[in-house]
Amino acid sequence: MLPAERRARVVELLRRDGVVRVHELAVRLGVSAITVRRDITRLAREGVVRRVHGGATLELPATAPTSGGRASGAVTGAVVGLVVPSLVYYWPDVVRGVREAADELGLRVVLRGAGYAPDDELRQLGALVDSVGVDGLLVAPTTTGSQGAALVRWLRSAEVPVVLLERDSGDPGLGLLESVVSDHRLGAASAVRHLAELGHRRIGLCASASSPTAPHLRRGWRRACDELGLELDGVPEVTTCDHRDPDWSRQLDALLDRCRESGTTALLVHSDPEALALVQRCQERGIVVPGALSVVTYDDEMAELCDPPLTAVRPPKAAVGRAAVALLAARLRAAGGRPVHRVVVQPELITRGSSAEPAPVG
Template sequence: MLEQLQRDGVLRVSDLTDALGASTVTIRRDIAQLASEGLVRRVHGGVALPDGGSERDDPDTSTIGMLVPSLDYYWPHVARGAEEAARELDLRIVLRGSSYETEDDRPQLARLVDQGVDALIAAPRMDVPTAQRTIEWLAGLGIPVVLLERTATAGPHHAHLESVVTDHAQGAGMAVRHLTGLGHTRVGVVLASASPTRPHVRRGWLEAATELGLDVSDTVDTTVPDARSPDCRTAVDKALDRALATGTTALLVHADAEAITLVQRCEERRIAVPGDLSVIAYDDEVAGLFSPALTAVRPPRRSIGRAAVRLTADRLADPRRPTHRLVISPSLRIRDSVARPR
């Protein structure tokens, strides 16, 4: 590689894979090693000698590949935040959408790498058998990788990958504390079963309730199918039956669609919201548009995207900096669906 650089000055990764008969991952790993030794400079899509510039390492051509699991809920706000930060830093985002049903995100990530991106921002699925193999592969790419709303470790020493996440547990705790501040002593939780955010929200609910001395053994603690599922209505009815039987007067519901389904079912069953049952939604995508407008925990979606791009840019500028893991707090938006218990 160094011999070819002495001759040509700048080389693309694709040129090196053809010339040396090595994989893209191997070439990028070697470039990272040589760059850490000060022997080469990374440039967009390739490598150059450390002395002398080239139009290819102009910062406005640096490209970040970004893979998110959805382009129609939650993640568009994250992507817009990333685009805003990229424009400010003269970077370019190549956005790709995956799916919560995808068993393996690696093929899409590999295509981004093959296109010559300089870094990756990704929210891979962590609940599939291929998850750890994908994480190990990402850790060995030789380019900056930042996880979005995910945390993971790789290698024999379980080194952390860089990440930006929302403190969902804190958000749930804020909701519980607001409800107890109004006088509620039985606060339950209803969670969308398929959401990767579910365990964090439940943990925050449980920790806050325990700290506040609430009895969670005799309240609502359940999951429901996606609001689009025909089984969701039945599951919501069971949750409401449990609330009535246990004297539960407030519920934290993730996500918005499931919260709206629950409140609509309350109307049909003549359960007054917030008179008989206070409800706080978690996500705040459309909670404020409903009637009554739902009090909701709002994750910092746009800030998450912005922070991920800035973290990536810092890593591109200084490959030797320590690993950074950022945690950003959500906010609580008070609206019309909570009140003091009767």
């Protein structure tokens, strides 16, 4: 049976039975379940059918009202799978943006958390496609290591549209995948410029080794320092362990010692827990913030609760979620020929009490 004939047969069975399951179709048509899912995906993109849990049903006419009172189009009623690496830090605001945009379009979101583990991410994504029957995926994947490479290969060959969250599809390894990212390089640069305008000439960087954001922050920090002619010789540029790691206290003291020895008067710290711990350690050691050391944190999840409240760079987390839904909806509507889109959203600098002019020398 030719592919076009096979898809016509799928539509015929839907008209007769109302709803069909992937495995039932595979048996009837004598093909694999993967082939059936690809046929359903194509028919769904053409607006002929609608994917449901484990199978498909005929799409409602565009003029027919849905149960929520909306007119059903090519997107309304679609199911979106959302996989994020954390449900407790940074990502809740992204999820909120996704939910708000999905509600406006009449989409249903199925959320999964995967804990920065590529094998778990792959398992969750496979279940969303094969068992839940989602129409598209929003995901912040781990892309490093052999497991990350396997996950990227899976995403590039996925049967449904994929939009990356806070992962740059400009990386050749990610292929032609749509993406929405915060411009972390610009965010880091804005922190450096703020501190330089206050008069700081030696501005250090403390980035978390476990975060995929760290390389972008480092590039933005270094580029801004170069453009502003700031001194880098001896200035701390450190990658630290997680603040919960047993070695964190030692690394923190070593960083503060390097600031004192090098005459560094300001630090950009990623992320908020590390910045809060650093300020607390400064207080224990009699280092006045911002008098002796100005601190700018990156993320702004809990920065205003510090004493003093921390100046922070705030990535547009909810806006990233909303933009990702808009990209996915546009991809679901497109019958073909739509170019790959990469959306970059600008972070915001929030000035608070942890940054000030450097103390006079002597």
